Structure formats: structure tokens, C-alpha cells
Amino acid sequence: MKPTVAVVGAGILGRLISFFLIEDGHSVSLFEKNGQLPSAKDSCSLTAAGMLAPFCELEYSDPLITQMGLESIAIWEKIHKYFDYGFHFERKGSLVITHPRDQAELLKLKEIIKKNFKKPVYREEEVTKFEPFIKGFGKGLYFPFEGLVDPESFFKIYNEKYLNKFENLYFNTKVEKIGPGRVDQHLFDLVIDCRGFAAKGDLKDFRGVRGELLLIEAPEVKLNSFVRLMHPRYPLYVVPKPNGRFIVGATSLECEDLSPISVRSSLELLSAIYSIHPAFGEGRIIESRVHLRPGFIDNLPKIEAEEGLIRANGLYRHGYLVSPKLAQQVFNLVKENRSSHATFN
Amino acid sequence: MWNLFGKSLKSRLLLGTSRYPSPEVLKNSIAFSGSEIITVSLRRNSGGEGNPFWEMLNALKVNVLPNTAGCHSVEEAVTTAQMAREIFKTNWLKLEVIGDDYTLRPDPVALVEAAEILCKDGFEVFPYMTEDLVLAEKLLEAGCNILMPWASPIGSGQGIANPFALKTLRDKFPEVPMVVDAGIGSPSHAAFAMELGFDGVLLNTAVATSIDPVKMARAFALSIEGGRQGYLSGLMEKRDFAIPSTPVVGTPFWHNV
Numbered sequence: 001m002k003p004t005v006a007v008v009g010a011g012i013l014g015r016l017i018s019f020f021l022i023e024d025g026h027s028v029s030l031f032e033k034n035g036q037l038p039s040a041k042d043s044c045s046l047t048a049a050g051m052l053a054p055f056c057e058l059e060y061s062d063p064l065i066t067q068m069g070l071e072s073i074a075i076w077e078k079i080h081k082y083f084d085y086g087f088h089f090e091r092k093g094s095l096v097i098t099h100p101r102d103q104a105e106l107l108k109l110k111e112i113i114k115k116n117f118k119k120p121v122y123r124e125e126e127v128t129k130f131e132p133f134i135k136g137f138g139k140g141l142y143f144p145f146e147g148l149v150d151p152e153s154f155f156k157i158y159n160e161k162y163l164n165k166f167e168n169l170y171f172n173t174k175v176e177k178i179g180p181g182r183v184d185q186h187l188f189d190l191v192i193d194c195r196g197f198a199a200k201g202d203l204k205d206f207r208g209v210r211g212e213l214l215l216i217e218a219p220e221v222k223l224n225s226f227v228r229l230m231h232p233r234y235p236l237y238v239v240p241k242p243n244g245r246f247i248v249g250a251t252s253l254e255c256e257d258l259s260p261i262s263v264r265s266s267l268e269l270l271s272a273i274y275s276i277h278p279a280f281g282e283g284r285i286i287e288s289r290v291h292l293r294p295g296f297i298d299n300l301p302k303i304e305a306e307e308g309l310i311r312a313n314g315l316y317r318h319g320y321l322v323s324p325k326l327a328q329q330v331f332n333l334v335k336e337n338r339s340s341h342a343t344f345n
Numbered sequence: 346m347w348n349l350f351g352k353s354l355k356s357r358l359l360l361g362t363s364r365y366p367s368p369e370v371l372k373n374s375i376a377f378s379g380s381e382i383i384t385v386s387l388r389r390n391s392g393g394e395g396n397p398f399w400e401m402l403n404a405l406k407v408n409v410l411p412n413t414a415g416c417h418s419v420e421e422a423v424t425t426a427q428m429a430r431e432i433f434k435t436n437w438l439k440l441e442v443i444g445d446d447y448t449l450r451p452d453p454v455a456l457v458e459a460a461e462i463l464c465k466d467g468f469e470v471f472p473y474m475t476e477d478l479v480l481a482e483k484l485l486e487a488g489c490n491i492l493m494p495w496a497s498p499i500g501s502g503q504g505i506a507n508p509f510a511l512k513t514l515r516d517k518f519p520e521v522p523m524v525v526d527a528g529i530g531s532p533s534h535a536a537f538a539m540e541l542g543f544d545g546v547l548l549n550t551a552v553a554t555s556i557d558p559v560k561m562a563r564a565f566a567l568s569i570e571g572g573r574q575g576y577l578s579g580l581m582e583k584r585d586f587a588i589p590s591t592p593v594v595g596t597p598f599w600h601n602v
Binding site for chain 1: 366367368370372395397398500556
């Protein structure tokens with residue numbers, strides 16, 4: 001008999017771990033404090049832009065993230081196929097651009113990439129060659145292997161096609177206590193805790209990092225792929241979405257504050273996109289989103305395991321980029337029954 | 346060892362705490378560099394009950410020097426300072442009042458005004474200033490017991506733009522502790538500041554955004570120590586001709602012409 005499993009947290013990680021387990025014939029029950037398709041306000045996973053940028057992330061992240069990201073993209077491709085291409089996943093590459101006065105940031109990114117990769121992973125060419133719409137930026141870096149997942153369309157297809165494969169679904173259920181083999185009064189052989197920031201009380205050296213982003217509708221603006229604008233304080237990106245919409249983000253602030261986006265951050269994000277193209281000036285601000293990224297002190301994901309309980313968390317800024325690989329690692333732990341007193345980082 | 350307002354310190358490196366790849370890298374950079382004073386910004390990251398990042402910094406066994414980075418007026422700076430005193434339980438304050446956003450150049454007029462208010466209110470004010478001599482005088486009159494002239498604009502990594510002015514400032518007030526703050530890009534810049542006789546160097550970007558911040562922090566600690574020892578040992582005066590360091594007895598005198 002395969003162990004019965006409870007997955008707590010139906011964010012991107014919980015959904016992917018469940019996917020691996022169910023495909024392997026496990027009976028899985030899912031607990032989630034929100035509904036099946038929560039608003040971005042209630043879900044870190046649905047706040048995210050869904051970028052798969054393993055190379056660009058090297059600027060601010062450990063090479064481990066790049067490694068996990070590359071493996072995750074391969075897994076995303078399989079998942080995409082599994083769901084009959086029923087959610088938005090693309091690998092059209094990404095473009096990194098910079099204002100002339102921030103050239104130093106671009107040089108630094110090139111240097112870090114050179115340190116980590118022998119083979120070329122980007123092409124340095126005129127920005128207009130890839131994005132004819134963006135003028136006056138000179139040369140940029142185009143990363144052909146990078147891509148995007150659209151979180152909302154993934155959640156939707158998963159709700160529609162996959163939730164029926166679970167043993168039990170406990171949506172809109174606030175879990176009070178998680179222990180080995182136990183979620184409140186429910187008993188299982190194994191409990192997998194992937195609640196993200198909500199697990200804070202149960203984890204050491206763990207905190208939330210505030211991220212703010214804007215959803216803009218600007219039908220005049222045409223972008224082929226997502227664009228990253230080098231910024232001295234945080235990676236700033238513009239991600240094209242269906243219907244002429246764009247996600248513009250994201251700030252990164254060391255505080256656990258969920259209050260609405262600040263005026264300062266709005267100004268920074270908006271002036272950045274306006275500087276990319278004035279046509280953004282005619283756009284409409286559809287909504288602003290604020291959420292807390294769950295992060296360990298080293299900003300790397302971690303799996304903690306004891307008999308009957310696995311905790312996977314710390315996706316930080318890399319939910320869609322690393323969760324397939326992290327989910328696979330959790331699955332391997334379950335499969336090999338190595339889930340006693342191990343910590344993987 | 347040096348003494349700063351009753352604290353006995355070994356390190357002359359003051360580190361900023363923003364823009365590190367992770368809090369852990371920041372912690373390790375502080376530990377490996379031996380830095381004993383860290384600055385932390387209250388604006389932007391403020392809000393919400395109990396900031397875990399601040400709690401982490403408070404738990405480190407180093408002196409926290411809160412700053413008013415991002416403040417553009419006397420009122421903002423004074424309010425931020427009072428918040429800082431509450432949160433970090435210290436009367437130390439790095440006073441920053443920005444006058445020009447592009448260069449992050451401090452506003453000297455507002456700086457003096459804010460310094461006067463805060464010194465009267467019991468703060469130990471560390472003013473972030475340009476290297477202007479008269480400004481220094483006014484800040485000392487306002488009650489500051491330490492000065493923090495810039496090397497060049499914040500985050501520029503340009504190093505010491507005006508060594509002559511910094512040297513003049515140093516020589517004019519030999520008794521006042523002075524820390525060079527901002528614009529330092531490489532360990533050699535920091536060493537140069539110390540050779541000029543400054544008491545310490547404050548920096549952030551050059552460490553935080555390097556490829557290996559922990560190693561870079563250590564590199565700065567070593568260069569600052571080297572510069573300090575060099576200053577104390579008395580640097581040789583420059584000459585415009587060569588003088589052999591080994592005896593040249595035995596060389597025919599006409600060969601030296």
C-alpha cells in the first residue's frame with residue numbers, strides 16, 4: 001500500500017507535489033485556506049508573474065536557482081503536454097535592457113554569466129531587433145531559452161482537469177495544527193506542508209519579503225517577450241499578458257507588511273515603464289498587488305523531513321522557476337521513503 | 346582599537362545592510378569582515394508590526410547605526426530619526442538629507458538644521474555630508490561630534506573624487522572623528538581614505554553587489570587596516586626623482602649622473 005498523503009497549501013508547490021504523487025498512484029488529500037481560484041490578494045502564487053528566467057536570476061540569486069530552474073523548465077514542458085497545452089506556457093526568450101547610465105548593471109550580469117557558463121546563453125544585439133517597439137536603448141541581451149508560465153491559466157486548467165483526482169479536497173479550510181501524520185483531526189501516513197508564508201510559525205530563519213506589482217492595460221504597447229529593465233535596487237520586469245495587459249514588478253522590501261502598494265513604489269514602477277515606452281502613459285492601472293514571498297535567510301528553497309512530515313518552503317522570488325524541481329525532490333523523498341530526519345537545501 | 350562615543354571598537358569598517366543577495370550573505374559579510382557598526386535604513390522597509398529583518402540585525406552583536414536614507418526634508422529626517430531611536434534603542438543616527446535625487450547629494454542647509462534639532466534632542470548625529478570645510482564647521486557648531494564626508498556620490502563607486510578637500514578637512518579638525526561615507530568602489534579607495542588619516546570608512550554597494558560579497562567585505566576590512574597602519578607609520582614624502590633603496594657604493598659616481 002502506498003502511504004496516504006495530505007498536502008497542505010494549494011499554491012504552485014502544493015499543486016505540483018500532488019501532481020507527482022497522484023501520477024504515481026498515491027491517494028492525496030489537499031488542504032487550502034482559500035478557494036480553488038483565490039484572488040491575487042490571497043495567493044502568492046497568483047500574484048506572481050510566472051517568469052522562467054534561470055539566467056537573468058543569476059544577478060541576484062545563487063547558481064543553485066539557475067540549476068533548479070533549468071531542470072524545472074524541462075519539467076514544465078512535460079506538464080504543459082500532459083494538460084494538452086491547456087495553459088499558457090511559452091519559451092520565446094527574454095530581453096534585458098538598460099538605460100545608458102545603468103550600463104554598469106548590464107556589465108555585471110554579463111560577468112556573472114561568464115563565470116557560470118562556458119557556452120553562450122544570450123545574444124547581445126540591438127534591442128529593436130527583438131522588440132521593434134522599444135527604441136533608444138542601444139544593445140540589449142536576449143536570452144532565447146527563457147520563458148513564462150501564466151499562473152492563472154495553470155490554476156484554471158488544474159482545477160478543471162486535475163482536482164477530481166484527489167482523494168479529498170478541503171478548500172476554504174483553515175488548518176490550525178500540522179504534525180507528523182496529522183492535519184488538525186485528520187490522520188494520514190504522511191503530511192506535506194507547503195503553506196508558504198503561512199507556515200512561518202513552524203519554520204526557523206524564515207521571513208516574508210514584501211513584493212509589489214502593478215497590472216497595466218496598455219493595448220498600444222506591443223512586446224514579444226518579457227522585458228527586464230536593469231535597476232540598481234531590484235529586478236524590474238514587464239511581462240506581457242493576454243488582452244494587451246502587462247504585469248510590472250516587482251519591488252523587494254525586507255518587511256512583512258501587506259498594506260497597499262506605496263506611492264514611492266508606484267512611482268518607481270510607473271516611471272520605469274514610461275521610460276521604456278511613452279505609450280504606457282496612455283495605459284490604465286487595472287490593479288496593484290502586494291504579497292509576501294516566503295524566504296529562508298539564504299533565499300534558497302528548503303525541504304525539511306521527519307517521520308510522517310515533510311515541509312517544503314522558501315520559494316522566495318522563484319515560485320514558478322523552481323517549484324517543479326522542488327516538487328520532484330519532495331516526490332523522490334516520499335518514493336524512496338527517506339523521509340526521516342533529513343534536511344535538503 | 347579605537348573609541349567611539351564610549352564603545353571600544355576593533356574594526357574601522359562600517360557596513361550598510363541593503364542590496365545583499367540574502368540576509369545570510371549579509372550576516373556572513375559582517376562576520377567575516379569583523380565590522381562592528383552596521384547602518385540600516387528605516388524608510389521603504391518600514392511598516393508592519395515587528396520587522397524580521399530589523400530583528401535579525403538587532404540580534405547580531407554589533408552596533409546598529411540607523412540612517413535616514415531617502416529623506417528629503419528636515420521634518421522627514423527628524424521623524425525618521427525618532428522612529429529609529431525607538432526601534433533600535435540607540436541614540437546614534439546617520440543623518441542623511443538628500444538635496445538632489447540624481448547625485449543623491451546631501452542638502453547642506455537642511456542637514457545643519459536637522460542636525461541642530463536632533464543634537465538638542467539627545468541624538469549622536471553622524472552627518473552624511475559633502476567634503477565642504479565650512480559645512481563641517483557648521484555641523485560641529487550644531488552639536489555633531491563626528492563627521493561623515495562623502496568620497497563621491499552614493500553607489501557611484503568613483504572613489505575619492507576630491508582628495509585635496511578631504512585632506513584639508515581632515516587636517517583642519519584633527520580631533521574630530523571622521524568617517525568617509527559613500528562612493529567607495531574598491532578596497533584601494535578605502536585604503537587611500539585611511540592613508541589620508543580618516544578614522545573609518547562606511548560603504549555598502551561595493552560589497553553588497555559584488556559577485557562574492559563575503560570575500561569583498563573581508564577585502565575591504567584588510568585594506569582599511571592596511572591604510573590605517575600606513576597612516577600611523579608615516580607615509581614617505583613623494584619626490585620627483587629616484588633614490589636607490591640599496592647602497593650604490595662601488596658604482597662609479599659618473600654612472601649616477
